[in-house]
Amino acid sequence: MKSTEIISKIAKLPVPAINHSDVQVVLRLITVLAATHLVNKVNKTITKINDLDNPDTIYRFFK
16 A cells, blocks of 8 residues: 555544544554655665765765
């Protein structure tokens, strides 16, 4: 299931039908989506750094 599908389904939930456990599940889903998004951004950044002519200077900067 894509993140847009999850968000669209969350918006359709009736407010009285949401329990504490439902909120916990939704928060876990949002956390997983955010972590996945962050990991993808980090992987893209690492790939771009590795594609540079001299990536060692960048890595030394972050140490």
